[in-house]
Amino acid sequence: MVLPTNVLLRLAAIPTPNASLGVDVSCWRWDNKQKFTTKSAYESLHTPCAPKLALWGVIWRLPVPQRVRTFMWLAVLGKILTNHERLRRHLADSDTCSLCHDGIEDVVHVLRDCVRARSIWTQVIKTSKLPEFDSLSTRDWFIGMLTRSKEFVIECTNSEARFAVIRWILWSWRNKSLFDTDTIIIESILHECDRILLGFQATKSTTTAKLVHPPLWCAPPQGWVTANVDGTVRLDDNAAASGGVFRDSTGRWLFGFSRSLSCCPILFAELWGVHDALKQAWCFGYKKLIIEIDSTDVVDLLLRQHDVLRSDTLAVSIRQMLVQNWQVKIHKIDRDSNRVADALAGASRGSPIGETFYTASPSFVQSLIMKGF
Numbered sequence: 001m002v003l004p005t006n007v008l009l010r011l012a013a014i015p016t017p018n019a020s021l022g023v024d025v026s027c028w029r030w031d032n033k034q035k036f037t038t039k040s041a042y043e044s045l046h047t048p049c050a051p052k053l054a055l056w057g058v059i060w061r062l063p064v065p066q067r068v069r070t071f072m073w074l075a076v077l078g079k080i081l082t083n084h085e086r087l088r089r090h091l092a093d094s095d096t097c098s099l100c101h102d103g104i105e106d107v108v109h110v111l112r113d114c115v116r117a118r119s120i121w122t123q124v125i126k127t128s129k130l131p132e133f134d135s136l137s138t139r140d141w142f143i144g145m146l147t148r149s150k151e152f153v154i155e156c157t158n159s160e161a162r163f164a165v166i167r168w169i170l171w172s173w174r175n176k177s178l179f180d181t182d183t184i185i186i187e188s189i190l191h192e193c194d195r196i197l198l199g200f201q202a203t204k205s206t207t208t209a210k211l212v213h214p215p216l217w218c219a220p221p222q223g224w225v226t227a228n229v230d231g232t233v234r235l236d237d238n239a240a241a242s243g244g245v246f247r248d249s250t251g252r253w254l255f256g257f258s259r260s261l262s263c264c265p266i267l268f269a270e271l272w273g274v275h276d277a278l279k280q281a282w283c284f285g286y287k288k289l290i291i292e293i294d295s296t297d298v299v300d301l302l303l304r305q306h307d308v309l310r311s312d313t314l315a316v317s318i319r320q321m322l323v324q325n326w327q328v329k330i331h332k333i334d335r336d337s338n339r340v341a342d343a344l345a346g347a348s349r350g351s352p353i354g355e356t357f358y359t360a361s362p363s364f365v366q367s368l369i370m371k372g373f
C-alpha cells in the first residue's frame with residue numbers, strides 16, 4: 001500500500017528513528033507538556049494555530065496602517081459584517097448585495113465581484129490576469145494575492161500593500177454608500193489609496209530615522225563563529241525549508257547550508273536549521289559557536305529546555321548535541337538581521353527534498369552581505 005503524497009511529504013520532514021535518542025513514547029502534540037488535557041483538545045479543534053499564525057505574520061508585515069491590517073485579518077476570517085454574515089447572525093432579512101442587487105453579498109462579492117469593485121480592479125489588474133484573478137477561490141484570492149500580487153498588479157511598486165489598502169477602501173466605500181450620501185468616484189479611490197500609502201511611508205521613515213543603528217549583522221568575538229539560521233514555510237502549499245550561514249569574527253563567509261523539508265510546521269523548520277548548524281559546526285571542529293535565530297519560540301524552547309524537547313526526535317537530537325564538549329550560545333536576533341539565513345532557506349523552499357551546501361556565498365545573498373546583513 002502506498003501512502004498519500006501529503007502524508008509522505010510530512011513524514012519526509014521527520015528525522016529517522018535512532019536508538020541513541022531513546023525509546024519511543026506516546027505524547028499529545030497539542031499541549032506543551034505533551035499530556036492530554038480537555039482544554040488543549042478543544043483549542044486544537046478550534047484554532048488551527050500554525051496556518052493562522054503564518055497568515056497573521058504575512059498580514060502583520062504589510063507596510064500599511066494598522067487599521068488596514070486589522071481589517072484584512074477580519075476579512076480573511078470572514079468576520080466583517082456583509083449581508084451574508086448579517087443574515088447568518090439574524091441581523092438582516094436578506095443576504096443579497098444592497099449595492100448591485102445581483103448575488104449574495106459575501107466578503108469576496110464586496111471586495112472583488114460586485115460591479116463597483118470590478119470597476120476598480122479593472123484599473124489595477126493586468127488585463128491578461130483578470131480571468132485568473134476572477135476565478136481564484138476565496139482563500140487563494142485573499143492569501144495568494146498577498147504573496148503573488150506583483151504578478152497581477154499593473155503598478156508593481158508596493159503591490160501587496162496596494163492590494164490590501166484597496167480592499168479596505170472598497171469596504172469603507174460600501175459602508176459609506178449604504179449609510180452616507182457621499183458619491184465616490186473611481187479616481188478618488190485610487191488617489192485615496194496613494195494618499196494612505198504615502199502617509200504611512202512618511203510616518204515610517206520618521207520613525208526609522210530615530211534608530212541609531214540599523215539592524216545589521218554583528219560579527220562574533222575573536223575565536224568564535226556565528227551561525228545564523230532560519231526556517232520558512234510557504235503559505236500557498238506549506239512547502240518548508242531551513243537554512244543558515246557560518247561566518248567568523250572577521251565576517252568571512254565560511255559556508256552556507258539549506259534543507260528542503262517538504263511539509264512541516266514553521267517551528268520544526270526552524271529547529272531543522274538549528275540541528276543542521278550544530279551538526280555542521282561539530283563536524284568542522286568549531287568549538288565556540290553562537291547560533292543566531294529570529295524565532296522567539298525556538299530560543300525559548302532551547303534555552304528553557306522546554307518539555308517538548310523530551311520526546312520529539314529532532315529536539316532530542318538537538319539537546320544531545322548541545323551538551324557535547326563545546327561552547328554554544330543561542331541568541332535571539334531581529335528578523336532583519338537574519339536576512340541572509342532567510343534567503344538561503346527561501347531558496348530551497350519547494351526544491352526536491354534534501355540538503356544543499358554552499359562553499360561560497362551564492363549570488364542571491366551577495367547584495368545582502370554587501371549591505372551588511
Ligand SMILES: [Zn+2]
Nearest residue numbers: 097100114115
Ligand atoms: Zn454587489
